[in-house]
Amino acid sequence: MNKILKNSWALFLGMSCIMIAYGFQGSLLGVRAVQEKFSLASTGFMMSGYFVGYFLGAKFITNIIGRVGHIRAFAAFASTASVVILAHSLFVNPFTWFILRVVTGISMASIYTITESWLNDRSSNKNRGSILSIYMVILYGSMGIGMFLLNFSKPENFEPFILISLLMSLALIPILITKRKAPTFKKIQPMTFKELYETSPLGMVSALMYGAVQSALFALLAVYAASMNFSILEISIVTFLLAVSGAISQWPIGKLSDIFDRRRVIIYSTFGSAFFAICAIFASKQIYLPDGLASSECRMGSPVAVERSRSSCLMELAWSDCTTPVCSVPCVRPVSCRSLTSSAMA
Numbered sequence: 001m002n003k004i005l006k007n008s009w010a011l012f013l014g015m016s017c018i019m020i021a022y023g024f025q026g027s028l029l030g031v032r033a034v035q036e037k038f039s040l041a042s043t044g045f046m047m048s049g050y051f052v053g054y055f056l057g058a059k060f061i062t063n064i065i066g067r068v069g070h071i072r073a074f075a076a077f078a079s080t081a082s083v084v085i086l087a088h089s090l091f092v093n094p095f096t097w098f099i100l101r102v103v104t105g106i107s108m109a110s111i112y113t114i115t116e117s118w119l120n121d122r123s124s125n126k127n128r129g130s131i132l133s134i135y136m137v138i139l140y141g142s143m144g145i146g147m148f149l150l151n152f153s154k155p156e157n158f159e160p161f162i163l164i165s166l167l168m169s170l171a172l173i174p175i176l177i178t179k180r181k182a183p184t185f186k187k188i189q190p191m192t193f194k195e196l197y198e199t200s201p202l203g204m205v206s207a208l209m210y211g212a213v214q215s216a217l218f219a220l221l222a223v224y225a226a227s228m229n230f231s232i233l234e235i236s237i238v239t240f241l242l243a244v245s246g247a248i249s250q251w252p253i254g255k256l257s258d259i260f261d262r263r264r265v266i267i268y269s270t271f272g273s274a275f276f277a278i279c280a281i282f283a284s285k286q287i288y289l290p291d292g293l294a295s296s297e298c299r300m301g302s303p304v305a306v307e308r309s310r311s312s313c314l315m316e317l318a319w320s321d322c323t324t325p326v327c328s329v330p331c332v333r334p335v336s337c338r339s340l341t342s343s344a345m346a
Contacts (some may be wrong), residue, residue: 008122010178012135014171016142018078021167022108023146024160025085026158029097031232032155042094047219050097053105061110065117074114075172081107089161133254140247140295147239150232166294202263206270217242219249265335 033043057077065073084103091097115135123131146167153159197204221242225235257265 008119010174011115011118012138013174014074014078015111015135016138017112017140017167017171018081018108019142020087020146021081021164023143023239023243024149024152024167025146025164026148027147027222028155028160028164029088029101030220031150031226031235032092033097034223034226035156036092038094040186043223044220046094046097046101047223049101050108050219051215053102053107054109054309055105056102057106057109058113061113064110065114070114070118073121074111074175077107077110077114078168078171078175081111082165085161085164085168088156104197128258130251130254130258133250133252136250136254137247140243140250144243144247147243148236150236150239153320157234178295202266206266233319244323272301322336 030043030047033046036071038046061073068076081104084100084107088097088098091100116132119131119135120128149160149163191199192206222235222239225238230238253265253269
């Protein structure tokens with residue numbers, strides 16, 4: 001396994017830069033939408049564009065990889081993501097941002113698929129869980145670091161968008177200069193949802209349910225925190241802790257999936273996440289949403305409401321510890337669940 005990690009340093013370094021930019025971008029767009037006074041429906045519509053693109057990218061990327069190879073495809077989509085984020089600062093309205101988010105989703109899904117198929121090719125069934133868990137630690141850890149960059153400049157300025165583009169561009173350097181050869185597949189065979197279900201029923205259902213929950217939490221947590229009058233520093237701390245708490249549990253659960261029946265690991269992790277999700281409901285006492293979408297016994301932004309929101313965040317962090325690795329455990333088979341999870345997100 002050490003040899004695999006040594007040979008994959010360029011891949012990990014490139015993905016780290018991309019995830020720092022991605023984590024920053026998600027928080028930045030959510031906070032900026034609140035500051036621009038986008039309606040809640042417009043914000044949800046705009047943020048959902050990423051997952052529409054995510055589904056499309058996962059569906060068509062295999063054909064692109066087969067034609068041009070992993071390295072060229074990675075460079076093309078990383079460059080596309082770098083350009084698209086700059087366009088957000090030029091055209092500030094929900095519909096345009098929705099289109100741009102679709103393109104970002106296509107690019108990110110393609111980058112994920114390229115990276116994970118690369119790692120799957122270099123690992124075996126005995127160490128695949130450990131390898132992918134390290135990969136997920138790097139992803140979520142880097143994402144958490146990126147969320148702290150929200151304090152770099154005011155969200156209404158254009159400098160944050162330039163920094164995100166810069167980080168995306170930097171990700172190309174280690175990939176393009178590496179001497180290690182990318183995997184070569186004779187022919188990439190797509191799988192239907194039926195074939196995927198027959199290969200791993202529990203993995204498919206877990207990826208579907210996890211995608212539906214994770215997309216809402218990671219896309220709208222910053223929006224919710226900004227609506228509750230959290231400061232920029234508090235928003236970055238909450239989103240950082242959410243990402244890092246999921247990263248911490250990746251390696252031990254990945255290691256357990258190599259030792260024990262992976263179906264049992266998924267089941268126990270799911271029950272743990274369900275328990276902490278219930279605790280989050282009781283900790284908050286009330287679900288607070290802007291624009292009158294939920295009744296409240298105290299006004300939004302009041303000390304009581306904000307304090308309850310912060311207490312529920314603690315339970316959400318524990319929830320993330322259990323549920324985030326659920327996405328990586330089903331994918332330890334050579335078959336990727338990326339397109340399935342993307343369909344649930346969309």
